[in-house]
Structure formats: structure tokens, C-alpha cells
Amino acid sequence: MVPNRLQPFSSVYNQTEEGLALGLVQSIWSPTTHSLQVFSEKHFMSKDSRQGGLRKLLDLADELRALRKKIQDPALKNEAVQRLRRRSREKLRHLASELGAFRFRGSLGLVLKKLDPEHFLLLATLLRRYLRSVSPYVEGRALLSAVFETSFELLKGLELLQPESVLRREELVLVDQAEEGTEDSLLEARFRLADAVVEAFLEELGLRSSPKRVARKGYSNHREYLLDLKVLHNLFLTRSQRIFSTDSWWRVRGAAGDRANLALNRRIRAAENRIETRLSKTPGAADFPTQQFFLEFGLGKEEVLVVLHLLFLEFLEGNPYADVVQLIQLISGSEEAILRNRELFLPHSTLRKSGILEVEEMLDGRELTGEAHLADWVIDRMLGTGIRFMPIDADEQLNFHLYLKDLKSSNFLKDL
Numbered sequence: 452m453v454p455n456r457l458q459p460f461s462s463v464y465n466q467t468e469e470g471l472a473l474g475l476v477q478s479i480w481s482p483t484t485h486s487l488q489v490f491s492e493k494h495f496m497s498k499d500s501r502q503g504g505l506r507k508l509l510d511l512a513d514e515l516r517a518l519r520k521k522i523q524d525p526a527l528k529n530e531a532v533q534r535l536r537r538r539s540r541e542k543l544r545h546l547a548s549e550l551g552a553f554r555f556r557g558s559l560g561l562v563l564k565k566l567d568p569e570h571f572l573l574l575a576t577l578l579r580r581y582l583r584s585v586s587p588y589v590e591g592r593a594l595l596s597a598v599f600e601t602s603f604e605l606l607k608g609l610e611l612l613q614p615e616s617v618l619r620r621e622e623l624v625l626v627d628q629a630e631e632g633t634e635d636s637l638l639e640a641r642f643r644l645a646d647a648v649v650e651a652f653l654e655e656l657g658l659r660s661s662p663k664r665v666a667r668k669g670y671s672n673h674r675e676y677l678l679d680l681k682v683l684h685n686l687f688l689t690r691s692q693r694i695f696s697t698d699s700w701w702r703v704r705g706a707a708g709d710r711a712n713l714a715l716n717r718r719i720r721a722a723e724n725r726i727e728t729r730l731s732k733t734p735g736a737a738d739f740p741t742q743q744f745f746l747e748f749g750l751g752k753e754e755v756l757v758v759l760h761l762l763f764l765e766f767l768e769g770n771p772y773a774d775v776v777q778l779i780q781l782i783s784g785s786e787e788a789i790l791r792n793r794e795l796f797l798p799h800s801t802l803r804k805s806g807i808l809e810v811e812e813m814l815d816g817r818e819l820t821g822e823a824h825l826a827d828w829v830i831d832r833m834l835g836t837g838i839r840f841m842p843i844d845a846d847e848q849l850n851f852h853l854y855l856k857d858l859k860s861s862n863f864l865k866d867l
Contacts, residue, residue: 740835
């Protein structure tokens, strides 16, 4: 993953509307490098020594894109097409040579270190779109057509957009659609350049200083902790919707949809590490009502997710109920985990024995058919907003039973 994502390049235009209109840049400058250069000349000192090499690379990418657009003209004769293809191959070899010889100064070198010329062409195409359009997204079919010429090359080029490709795996290129899977869906999906890659290009031009790693601070209050938990919960929810969507559920095991969650799993781990780090730097973290609740009942990660989902569902949608099967999907990273995580909703589970979770079964003894909700006292305990009646434990129930057994009707008021 490219580290230290900074402020998106598009937001710079919003901050400098009086000094530079984005529409003016789009209407006057067509090559990608000129769009970057306008920003430099208007707002920064000229740094030709740093811009020359990158400009040559991006200009070559623009020339290749223009050649391939001409090749697609159906009116061209075969001789003209062959001539253009020869020029295109020469340009591609030139680009490969320049990429191999160029020494990047900033984090762009880390981005491009393991990439081929085709990867660079794809990034350059997305960069051009990022700079020249309100929407930074490009459809997969149009993106590949700008990089490849023949049908075979287009088909093979789908590898660049697969979830396990270096561009997707390292989150250099982001997909707009949640649906992943077949090659057809990749052609229809929309892709954009990650903001961090744009920042790396700007850094190479001298328009950004090398970003410094920002030290994580502890939580200043319980509310900040809850917001981080909500972000983590939403990542798990997105993963479950991808894995167990109606479109992907009936696919053959091992299809592309299973691999599409690698990047999302990394984001989940990063969010978990961020929360752990911030908690460790928070002196009073153990006093947060939510944290106290988790520790008191010894809840594991999956159990915490179930409780958080029901908490946020009630607060955001006013609905305290969730299908048990959906809760199992939420905490399951694979189909195999479904069977294992069913145990969390059985009567002997921690959530049920402690009285935190109540399950209303549609069919007796069939937990997966039921709906679950939090007990009345749970939300107030987690948020620290008040005290409701806690569940009565077994010892208290026994003592009360013995007390009632010893009561005599004639001395009822006296015994009370």
C-alpha cells in the first residue's frame, strides 16, 4: 500500500478558485504534463530540472494514447494501421527504456519500482482523467483500450485490473463498484487513480515535500473511540456484503470474488491496529464505558462486532433487530467460517448466557432462522448514559427463590 495518503489534488483547485480555474486548465492544455505544469507555474517556483524527466515519460504516454486512438479508426487502410502500429511499438520500447533509466527522487520511485510500461501507461491514463475531469473514474473497457491495441492484448490486459494485480493489491488503482468477479464485470467497473499516487507525481515535480509520518495520538474522549469502532464495523460490513451477496453466493468456490477481498482485509487489519495503538496511548481508555463493557464480559472480536452492529443499527436506523444469519455473515471472512461462527448464537454462548443478546427463533431450536437484538440494559451500559436493570444472575435467582419459599402469608409484610 502506498503510505501517507495526503490531501487529494482535486481539493487544491477548490482552495484556489480565484487564482486558477480548473475549466481553464482543461480547455487550454491537453497533455497531462501541461495540466501539472500550469499548476506549477501559477503557484510554485519553476523546477525544470525535476520536471524534465517525468514530462518526457508522460508525453510518451500521451503520444502512445493518441496513436492507439488513431489505430481504432475504421476508415484507415491496412497499410496505415500497420504503420501506426510500428510507431506505437517503437514508442513503447522508448518508454520502457526511459522508465528503466529514470531515477525518481520521491515516493513515486516506490510506486513505479516494480511496474512495467503497461502499468505506467494505465496510471498515466488515469492521471490524465484525474486532472481533466470532474469525475476521476474511467470504465475498465475504455481504460484498457487506451493502453492496448489488439483484441488479444485487451484480453490479456485484464490481468492489470484483477484484484490480485499489483495495481489493485497495492491500492494504486481503486475500483468504484463493490461488485467484483468475472472479466465482464471488470470491463464494466469504473476505476480511478488513488490520491496517494497523484501526490507522488506532485512530489516528483517538487510541488509537494516528502510527507512525514504522523504520530498517532490517543483518544481524547469516548466519542472518538466509538467513531473508530464504527469505521471498523463498516469495513466488516462491506466485506460481508461482497462475500455473501446474492450474485456471488452461487459462484463456484475459488472464483475471483473470493480474491477480491484481499485489499479490504488489509484495511481491516490496519483499522484494528490503529484502534489498538490509540487505545494504548489513551491513559483513561479502560474507563470508557464501551471498553469497560467489552472487558467485563470478556468479549472476543467477533462478539464485539455483533454487539456494535446491533448498537449502530438501532441508533442509525431505529431498528433493534437483525437476522442471525446476517450477523454470522458479518463476522465471517469465508464460507467455512459460517459454520464455526454459528456457535456464537447458541444458548451456551457468552452473548446469550450473559444476557447481552436475545434471539427470537422462528423455528424452535433453529437459531439461524431467528432475529437477534440487544437486551434493554446493554445500550445504556455501553454508552454510559444511564443505568437500567441488569440481568439477574443464577445466585441471585436462587437466593430470591429461597426467600420466597420461606415467606409465610400471615407474616408477609413483617418478613418484607
